[in-house]
Amino acid sequence: MPKTNSKTIALILAVTLCTACSGSGSDSSGSGSSSTPTSSSSSAASSNACLASGRLVVSAVSDDGSHDGHAPENAVDSSFDRDSRWSSLGDGKILHLDMGTQATISEVKTSWLDADTRTAFYEVESSADNDNWSTLVANGQSNSTELFAVDSFDPVEARYVRIIGRGNSENTWNSLLEVEIHGCNGIEPISAQPSGAPLASTLDPGLPPSDNFDLSRWYISIPTDEDGNGRADNIKENELNDGYEQPDFFYTGADGGLVFRVGPTGFKTSTNTSYTRVELREMLRAGNTSISTQGVNRNNWVFGSAPASDRAAAGGVDGNMRATLAVNRVSTTGEAYQIGRVIVGQIHANDDEPIRLYYRKLPGNTNGSLYFAHELNGGDDIWHELIGSRSNSAPNPSDGVALNEQFSYEIDVEGNMLSVFIYRVGKETVSKTIDISSSGYDEGGQYMYFKAGAYNQNNSGEEDDYTQVTFYALEHSHQ
Structure with missing residues (x-):
């Protein structure tokens, strides 16, 4: 009998949750309205952040329609291979993430191509309705020493997250290896x-x-x-x-x-x-x-x-x-x-x-x-x-x-x-x-x-x- 992963999986995991999240987060009813945005690699800004944050499932991913063949789904495939990345040329290119349902999010992790030799610049925004967007990270920068750049913020209710690429310190390419959204509540329990x-x-x-x-x-x-x-x-x-x-x-x-x-x-x-x-x-x-x-x-x-x-x-x-x-x-x-x-x-x-x-x-x-x-x-x-x-x-x-x-x-x-x-x-x-x-x-x-x-x-x-x-x-x- 051939060995397949299906033989070893008997767990159905929707999302990793924490059970002690408090606070409703910032108002996301209008473009640009948000809690105070944080810079890359900051820690949680307040005591009401998800202390036991877990990774949330991304049910759909897309971009603004322009990439060089390194498609948006590469950014959520759990692979850090160079060829498994999302790449798009130009200032303001967008990677769009949909969690499928509203959840409380408190952290976004991004891993960028060649972060040890150049600095990627980006912004992170969230939305509950895919229409009105709030800024979560205004001046994000890749981390040269860690696998992920970690951006933490006060918990906010959202279904959609978008990464806005601003190029890098060498050129205007946006090359994202992986992105993870972390948070709690609001999603079907594990x-x-x-x-x-x-x-x-x-x-x-x-x-x-x-x-x-x-x-x-x-x-x-x-x-x-x-x-x-x-x-x-x-x-x-x-x-x-x-x-x-x-x-x-x-x-x-x-x-x-x-x-x-x-x-x-x-x-x-x-x-x-x-x-x-x-x-x-x-x-x-x-x-x-x-x-x-x-x-x-x-x-x-x-x-x-x-x-x-x-x-x-x-x-x-x-x-x-x-x-x-x-x-x-x-x-x-x-x-x-x-x-x-x-x-x-x-x-x-x-x-x-x-x-x-x-x-x-x-x-x-x-x-x-x-x-x-x-x-x-x-x-x-x-x-x-x-x-x-x-x-x-x-x-x-x-x-x-x-x-x-x-x-x-x-x-x-x-x-x-x-x-x-x-x-x-x-x-x-x-x-x-x-x-x-x-x-x-x-x-x-x-x-x-x-x-x-x-x-x-x-x-x-x-x-x-x-x-x-x-x-x-x-x-x-x-x-």
């Missing part, structure tokens, strides 16, 4: 579809994991030691994506899901690790073993806040991982502080973890909690609760996630903003965004990779105790 016909039709219980999921950019750690090196075995990309399964730890379930099963004991990935895992590790090299697994190279990615040299050397910039899964079983024996907890997704850096996403269900509770740790580079963990409590004596969370209940998570990083979203059918999205600008991951030499699976956080349980997690969708992407 929803998850972790079960039902679309998913059931793509997962075949009679096939090995790699025929249901694209595993070409992952390897997996198994708590066995077949090569006798004293550490857990790592099954590399090509072997993993060629039908590999292990009946005790990693296999296709009766419903076609991807099963990760791990006990309290077994071989570990390193001497610094206390717990066993059956866990996928992102490998952007996709089987090209001439590329090292470690370092700022084409196998790993960096944050958008990393130095320009690291962004150029890495396999990706910023990252997004989405998964649909169910926790089938957690540990029930052992030390009280370890019982019932498992890590189901994380970002790993050189030595530390910018995020570890936990599920935990205590023996006396019917539902489990979800929370995450943000580990400072070379420092301590900072904990953030999403659903329920991480306490060793937590009461049953009424809005918690039960065993075998499918849910979806999304981990997203843009620059120094780290966001986590939890999606469940028929329930409100739960999200948390944190600023990690002081966490030390924007230093040179820091590289990242995603991990997903079952990282058992109990090494004190009885020998026959175990944790099991089943994934129904998994995808990862980078700029």
Whole structure:
């Protein structure tokens, strides 16, 4: 069976929202009326800005009818390739963006061709009705050191945004690689579809994991030691994506899901690790073993806040991982502080973890909690609760996630903003965004990779105790 992205997508995402936006923004009823415009690369101007702003979907894009063959849709295709740009010659050329419905916007990001050698000049305007326009950015300039020039402003209600090109410091060409609109509210909320016909039709219980999921950019750690090196075995990309399964730890379930099963004991990935895992590790090299697994190279990615040299050397910039899964079983024996907890997704850096996403269900509770740790580079963990409590004596969370209940998570990083979203059918999205600008991951030499699976956080349980997690969708992407 051919591997396609449709096998790994079970999430329907309309737009990333924040839930704490306030203020109605400026009046956009007449041309030129607006809140005070900001200059390029400014920060949010007031406390009522969207603090957890997410990228909004552009449903249609057009220009003023003149371009050199580099069409307007190139500016919203998530590609930073030189040939994937919108180019139009002349002062005042317009790129027109339609979000399809009215939303609160608070930030526009633009990435311009050759921003390291020349400065692009532009303006940004918004409109609710495509007739009356307000100025958001009056004197925008491209940023020579960052991937995006970021223009933030007081929240404003709009459906349409237009970028007005004013040429660049060398000539009157307007060459835009990518544009993103960020904001919140007013758009159909994010929803998850972790079960039902679309998913059931793509997962075949009679096939090995790699025929249901694209595993070409992952390897997996198994708590066995077949090569006798004293550490857990790592099954590399090509072997993993060629039908590999292990009946005790990693296999296709009766419903076609991807099963990760791990006990309290077994071989570990390193001497610094206390717990066993059956866990996928992102490998952007996709089987090209001439590329090292470690370092700022084409196998790993960096944050958008990393130095320009690291962004150029890495396999990706910023990252997004989405998964649909169910926790089938957690540990029930052992030390009280370890019982019932498992890590189901994380970002790993050189030595530390910018995020570890936990599920935990205590023996006396019917539902489990979800929370995450943000580990400072070379420092301590900072904990953030999403659903329920991480306490060793937590009461049953009424809005918690039960065993075998499918849910979806999304981990997203843009620059120094780290966001986590939890999606469940028929329930409100739960999200948390944190600023990690002081966490030390924007230093040179820091590289990242995603991990997903079952990282058992109990090494004190009885020998026959175990944790099991089943994934129904998994995808990862980078700029």
